[in-house]
Amino acid sequence: MGGQFKTLAVRISRFSDQLAILSGRALEKIILDDVKSDGLFIRPSSARSIDVNDYIDTGMFFFSVNRWSEDSELKLHTVSTGRFLLRKALPQKISAGGFVFSGADWGVDPLPLLKRWTDASSDYVPGLYTGLAASYLADGQSGMASDILIAKQNADYAHSTSPLEKFYLFVTWLLADYGYHPEIGLLWVIGFVGIATLVFKTGEKSLASKKRPRNWLVFAFDAVIPGIKLDDQHGEVGFRGWRQYFLYFLRFLSAVVVVLVIELLKKSLGGLG
Numbered sequence: 001m002g003g004q005f006k007t008l009a010v011r012i013s014r015f016s017d018q019l020a021i022l023s024g025r026a027l028e029k030i031i032l033d034d035v036k037s038d039g040l041f042i043r044p045s046s047a048r049s050i051d052v053n054d055y056i057d058t059g060m061f062f063f064s065v066n067r068w069s070e071d072s073e074l075k076l077h078t079v080s081t082g083r084f085l086l087r088k089a090l091p092q093k094i095s096a097g098g099f100v101f102s103g104a105d106w107g108v109d110p111l112p113l114l115k116r117w118t119d120a121s122s123d124y125v126p127g128l129y130t131g132l133a134a135s136y137l138a139d140g141q142s143g144m145a146s147d148i149l150i151a152k153q154n155a156d157y158a159h160s161t162s163p164l165e166k167f168y169l170f171v172t173w174l175l176a177d178y179g180y181h182p183e184i185g186l187l188w189v190i191g192f193v194g195i196a197t198l199v200f201k202t203g204e205k206s207l208a209s210k211k212r213p214r215n216w217l218v219f220a221f222d223a224v225i226p227g228i229k230l231d232d233q234h235g236e237v238g239f240r241g242w243r244q245y246f247l248y249f250l251r252f253l254s255a256v257v258v259v260l261v262i263e264l265l266k267k268s269l270g271g272l273g
Helices: 111-120 126-138 142-159 163-179 182-202 216-224 232-236 242-270
Strands: 007-014 019-021 029-037 040-042 046-057 060-065 067-088 093-105
Touching: 019 029, 029 040, 040 046, 046 060, 093 111, 093 126, 111 126, 111 142, 126 142, 142 163, 163 182, 182 216, 182 242, 216 232, 216 242
Parallel strands: 007 029, 019 040, 029 046, 040 060, 046 067, 067 093
Antiparallel strands: 060 067
């Protein structure tokens, strides 16, 4: 369809082929209600309002608006499509309830569009992130899929109303970027080992027994990393004063860090939950 309309409405229609809407600058409003087609292309040069309701698209949904007018709005309610291709600009307001797609392509870097979509949306929809990530993962772009899931966790944090959930998300972000960059967790462990080595070595005069570690770095590794025992004699080493409590705290904290990093890594490798 091409032409110069201010409003275009298509209702209760079935198309055996694609439905393509291409228009000049005069088109302000598009309404699609109770429609089925084998492909949907919405590519006006400008628009103010696009309302798609109860639409079944068995093919590809290509959506691209060059410019939106003031007070612009996009509504996608009860819409199912195959592959959703999104390009160009987004409106000021987005409402997408019951919008599902089996695949998606939002360009080489979908993150800017994803952020603008979330900022413009009336409701936060986590499934949009997981669906988009699954699509990029299926296309062999695992790195971008991870970046999308990290953006989802950031959005989870921003939209959470639970202090406990916010704390958990903050800690998991701090430790390993929600599990998608476990090397950060490794750096934390190395940092703990370095601090422990310095604290214990400078406290040699505070040893509570005659047992002295052969190597303070090895002792620090034993203290920081749970489940390993590089030297059996390290269990007999103790300190007087605050260093002994620091040793207890370090063993507890390191165990928590390692468990969290492992769980986050398993989560990141396990998929798109």
